[in-house]
Amino acid sequence: xSINKNNYENYxxxxxxxxxxASDQAAVKNFVQANPEYAAELANIEKTKMVPDxxxxxxxxxxxxxxxxxxxxxxxxxxxxxxxxxxxLQPNFNYKTxxxxxxxxxxxxxxxxxxxxxxxxxxxxxxxxxxxxxxxNFSESNNNNPNExxxxxVSAKNKSKSKPSVNNLEAPNFIVSNESPTRQIQAxxxxxxxxxxxxxxxxxxxxxxxxxxxxxxxxxxxPTHTEAPSYKVVDTDEQDRTIYLANFEIDGASFRGLTRKLxxxxxxxxxxx
Amino acid sequence: xxxxxxxxxxDEHADGVYRFILKNIGHVEDAQDIxxxxxxxxxxxxxxxxxxxxxxxxxxxxxxxxxxxxxKEKKATVTDSYEEVSAKATYQKDPELKQLLLxxxxxxxxxxxxxxxxxxxxxxxxxxxxxxxxxxxxxxxVYLHRARIFLKEKLVHLEKAAN
Numbered sequence: 001x002s003i004n005k006n007n008y009e010n011y012x013x014x015x016x017x018x019x020x021x022a023s024d025q026a027a028v029k030n031f032v033q034a035n036p037e038y039a040a041e042l043a044n045i046e047k048t049k050m051v052p053d054x055x056x057x058x059x060x061x062x063x064x065x066x067x068x069x070x071x072x073x074x075x076x077x078x079x080x081x082x083x084x085x086x087x088x089l090q091p092n093f094n095y096k097t098x099x100x101x102x103x104x105x106x107x108x109x110x111x112x113x114x115x116x117x118x119x120x121x122x123x124x125x126x127x128x129x130x131x132x133x134x135x136x137n138f139s140e141s142n143n144n145n146p147n148e149x150x151x152x153x154v155s156a157k158n159k160s161k162s163k164p165s166v167n168n169l170e171a172p173n174f175i176v177s178n179e180s181p182t183r184q185i186q187a188x189x190x191x192x193x194x195x196x197x198x199x200x201x202x203x204x205x206x207x208x209x210x211x212x213x214x215x216x217x218x219x220x221x222x223p224t225h226t227e228a229p230s231y232k233v234v235d236t237d238e239q240d241r242t243i244y245l246a247n248f249e250i251d252g253a254s255f256r257g258l259t260r261k262l263x264x265x266x267x268x269x270x271x272x273x
Numbered sequence: 274x275x276x277x278x279x280x281x282x283x284d285e286h287a288d289g290v291y292r293f294i295l296k297n298i299g300h301v302e303d304a305q306d307i308x309x310x311x312x313x314x315x316x317x318x319x320x321x322x323x324x325x326x327x328x329x330x331x332x333x334x335x336x337x338x339x340x341x342x343x344x345k346e347k348k349a350t351v352t353d354s355y356e357e358v359s360a361k362a363t364y365q366k367d368p369e370l371k372q373l374l375l376x377x378x379x380x381x382x383x384x385x386x387x388x389x390x391x392x393x394x395x396x397x398x399x400x401x402x403x404x405x406x407x408x409x410x411x412x413x414x415v416y417l418h419r420a421r422i423f424l425k426e427k428l429v430h431l432e433k434a435a436n
Binding site: 060066 | 276279280283284287288290291292295296305308309312316370371374377378389390392393394396398399414417418420421422424425428429
């Protein structure tokens with residue numbers, strides 16, 4: 001098909017789009033030369049062709065992929081970039097270390113034992129103390145001045161199960177009762193009549209008085225003495241049942257009744273056998 | 274496609290894709306985002322795309338990204354930043370004609386504008402443009418010729434008005 005006045009526009013458009021073959025391009029040039037009135041038309045169509053701008057994409061660095069570039073880097077350099085992970089301490093138990101650890105453990109056990117013994121001897125058990133004082137020391141107190149009244153101090157700081165020491169009771173010239181419902185220590189002065197007739201002594205069972213008859217937090221004193229002694233009331237029913245073993249504190253309430261339960265269980269097993 | 278070939282694609286085609294998108298939507302940041310997305314997709318599909326087809330793939334992805342962007346924005350506007358970039362980067366014998374042509378091109382619809390830009394800037398054939406824009410070769414030819422005729426008449430009208 002040759003170019004003519006009816007189809008020149010289509011040829012011109014294909015010409016500027018460079019979609020024509022070389023022969024057709026030559027045909028368009030010849031047509032324009034032969035028909036100069038169409039040269040302006042071709043020029044107007046050529047004006048619609050845009051000239052490429054020089055526009056740069058400036059963020060190419062964000063587009064690059066670098067694994068292979070990284071692969072070309074020396075390993076020594078890459079190792080410097082890595083965060084050094086903390087290495088766990090590996091214990092090296094050689095014979096020196098073992099000996100040192102055993103020594104420390106032995107010293108610790110000795111320290112604990114010593115502290116435990118100290119804690120055991122420093123405490124007296126109030127109920128047992130009263131019984132021992134009544135049974136053992138009552139006769140010894142006969143040789144002393146019966147009118148001399150000395151206070152009895154019963155230590156109940158801790159609820160240690162240690163056996164009370166008789167020596168810690170200083171001149172127990174009182175019958176100490178710990179059997180009252182209020183669990184308050186009550187002391188009665190020892191008189192000559194009581195010393196001469198030990199059989200008529202009021203034992204602890206007889207000293208129990210009803211709770212409503214006892215003044216709370218006071219010591220009952222015999223009215224025969226002119227000098228009013230002062231008594232220290234010790235509350236042995238304190239709620240703090242903490243057991244101290246050296247520097248360790250153990251909640252004693254959780255162990256309360258444990259031995260009784262164990263004994264009952266052992267007896268039961270024994271009876272079953 | 275290996276990393277080195279991908280990086281070569283960045284060097285060779287990032288400017289063209291960016292220019293094509295920038296001329297179409299006229300917004301620098303959006304154009305940069307579309308370019309970045311296009312190269313991300315190329316990287317994801319690097320094992321499926323042959324290096325010689327990478328340019329066409331990039332323009333295809335970028336074009337569809339741009340269409341989505343235009344649909345989202347409803348209307349592509351020429352911003353000041355675009356004008357500034359164009360003014361700095363323009364290589365044109367006749368600056369006045371350049372401005373008139375830009376004004377005329379902005380009156381084209383997105384498809385015609387893309388056709389003109391792909392043809393004039395990138396030099397794609399009708400067939401390649403059709404592959405990029407999911408058009409047949411005859412559709413590309415018809416749409417592009419309509420755009421040229423519109424631009425020619427617009428330029429003639431504007432030149433007469435200017436004179």
